[in-house]
């Protein structure tokens with residue numbers, strides 16, 4: 001018998017890689033935060049002894065979900081400015097609120113709320129873009145969740161930095177500080193083509209190549225963004241980013257609701273990634289990313305919620321379902337974005353976009369043990385013919401019972417192990433009073 005840290009015996013295991021495999025009555029073996037074996041339960045019981053052993057008789061085990069585009073601390077603005085188009089929402093509501101209230105405390109409390117919500121919903125990794133990224137990183141570290149914390153750049157001054165050089169400098173210092181962190185990575189995160197000029201983008205590209213960091217950016221979110229840029233420069237934003245040399249396998253383009261067929265072909269050839277945020281795009285009426293066409297062209301498409309002020313939740317189960325349903329409607333094809341594709345978008349495709357596919361995104365030997373358990377015995381997911389179908393089309397995030405990140409239990413039978421809920425509730429209530437006033 002080999003003694004290991006954790007044995008999880010599960011009714012179903014959906015490793016995501018290889019694709020379309022669902023294992024029954026199998027056991028995931030975790031030691032030192034990594035997956036060291038995946039084998040039939042009867043064999044596991046002969047071979048291993050777990051310091052901790054879980055029997056999940058009604059559950060499916062999956063890789064943790066990867067939310068590939070968030071503004072975590074924006075949970076504090078959930079529901080504060082609903083039912084508006086992007087530019088009105090941003091310029092007349094969100095940016096003025098951020099200008100008034102942005103602080104370390106705002107980001108700390110908002111990120112704590114986001115992390116609690118994400119863990120409860122089976123998200124084990126998030127790719128963030130927000131002010132005070134050092135605070136986001138500190139809170140991710142505190143709660144034990146994996147995070148890609150964007151080194152933000154935007155042309156206008158904010159309480160975090162006074163100009164683009166200062167953003168880049170502060171970002172580099174944070175990258176240096178976190179360079180060896182086991183759970184936190186630091187891609188560059190210039191906000192959008194309409195808020196970051198050529199010079200900082202060129203600097204970012206040079207540094208990103210040097211440091212081997214991805215670049216995460218909002219791109220082609222609305223028709224208005226394209227029209228404004230065409231009027232100003234005669235160019236579509238994506239064309240400008242190609243000319244600046246940004247579009248390559250390290251580039252993560254968020255939204256991409258406005259794409260011509262030629263743009264899809266060129267983007268596919270570049271090896272860059274798309275993060276689709278279907279619910280934010282629907283709520284702001286931004287447009288529809290042609291996901292089926294992009295996937296058919298060979299583009300890696302991941303999934304994100306965007307911030308809770310434009311979604312209004314951080315629910316990757318909801319996002320998978322919306323991506324599958326909307327993808328069919330946009331393609332006019334019921335076979336587009338089947339359940340397994342939606343699940344891959346929320347797991348391995350996110351890992352590929354973030355450059356973390358050797359570490360996370362599937363339950364594969366040697367990868368980090370970022371794992372979630374989903375209880376499929378709920379009436380809402382019965383009868384059960386196909387676990388993947390139930391997870392994408394019928395299950396809710398409340399069915400997530402347990403969450404591990406790098407082998408550490410962050411959710412135990414729906415109890416958050418690293419969050420003081422009463423304290424968090426009090427802080428959120430205080431922010432509500434301030435922001436509403």
Ligand SMILES: CSC[C@H]1O[C@@H](n2cnc3c(O)ncnc32)[C@H](O)[C@@H]1O
Pocket residue numbers: 071086090094095098129130131152153154191192218221280306307310
């Ligand atoms: C530089 S920090 C991030 C910045 O982005 C704003 N933001 C939030 N959601 C969106 C979106 O969907 N499109 C564009 N910008 C967005 C957020 O409020 C921060 O100012």
Ligand SMILES: [Zn+2]
Pocket residue numbers: 069070071218254306307
């Ligand atoms: Zn966004």
